[in-house]
Amino acid sequence: AQRVTQPEKLLSVFKGAPVELKCNYSYSGSPELFWYVQYSRQRLQLLLRHISRESIKGFTADLNKGETSFHLKKPFAQEEDSAMYYCALSNTGGFKTIFGAGTRLFVKA
Amino acid sequence: SAVISQKPSRDICQRGTSLTIQCQVDSQVTMMFWYRQQPGQSLTLIATANQGSEATYESGFVIDKFPISRPNLTFSTLTVSNMSPEDSSIYLCSVVQLAEAEQFFGPGTRLTVL
Numbered sequence: 001a002q003r004v005t006q007p008e009k010l011l012s013v014f015k016g017a018p019v020e021l022k023c024n025y026s027y028s029g030s031p032e033l034f035w036y037v038q039y040s041r042q043r044l045q046l047l048l049r050h051i052s053r054e055s056i057k058g059f060t061a062d063l064n065k066g067e068t069s070f071h072l073k074k075p076f077a078q079e080e081d082s083a084m085y086y087c088a089l090s091n092t093g094g095f096k097t098i099f100g101a102g103t104r105l106f107v108k109a
Numbered sequence: 110s111a112v113i114s115q116k117p118s119r120d121i122c123q124r125g126t127s128l129t130i131q132c133q134v135d136s137q138v139t140m141m142f143w144y145r146q147q148p149g150q151s152l153t154l155i156a157t158a159n160q161g162s163e164a165t166y167e168s169g170f171v172i173d174k175f176p177i178s179r180p181n182l183t184f185s186t187l188t189v190s191n192m193s194p195e196d197s198s199i200y201l202c203s204v205v206q207l208a209e210a211e212q213f214f215g216p217g218t219r220l221t222v223l
Contacts, residue, residue, distance in 0.1 A: 043214050043215065043216045043217065044152075044201070044214040045213075045214070046211055046212065046213075049156075085151070086151065090212075095140055095142070095203075095205045096142075096154060096157065096167075096213050097154065097203075097212060098154070099151045099153075100151060101150065101151045102151055104136040
């Protein structure tokens with residue numbers, strides 16, 4: 001079954017602390033993995049995708065096919081990172097995206 | 110990037126009635142989708158809106174309950190028919206421009222059914 005699992009509903013860290021949002025997936029084939037972010041009162045937007053292998057707003061995510069994971073990391077969290085984060089996958093070349101349940105990140109001053 | 114607008118932004122409806130949600134994009138897009146986000150839950154794909162033909166529905170969603178139209182490359186509608194309180198959700202339109210290989214989301218329509 002195709003599934004995206006985000007085990008943490010809420011993650012609270014202090015400003016300047018490292019943050020890791022966990023994501024595991026189940027998919028037969030070669031999926032594309034994404035992280036989407038939704039800031040307060042804003043629409044859902046793409047944060048990064050595994051094929052880009054780039055850092056956005058200090059966030060990185062590495063696809064680990066052996067562990068079927070795509071954890072999102074940032075070494076030093078900022079207050080403006082507080083938001084809802086969704087891990088997602090789609091079939092390669094397609095966009096029928098499956099979303100995880102989301103993790104709310106709260107960065108405390 | 111594509112700019113997506115949805116109407117209405119929110120509505121409160123009585124059970125048994127129907128509501129049509131509109132999605133307008135500022136540029137021609139290849140693919141359009143409709144998602145549902147029930148309270149406290151993640152996004153679930155309802156269907157792919159196909160231009161000039163019937164939408165492709167995901168498991169658990171049927172045309173009689175969620176009729177969809179897409180008359181051109183920039184516009185689509187989703188109707189939530191014969192509503193019940195379980196239909197209370199945020200409904201999101203999403204588009205893809207294959208040239209950009211990126212998916213964009215509308216602001217959502219927050220529906221409450223009493």
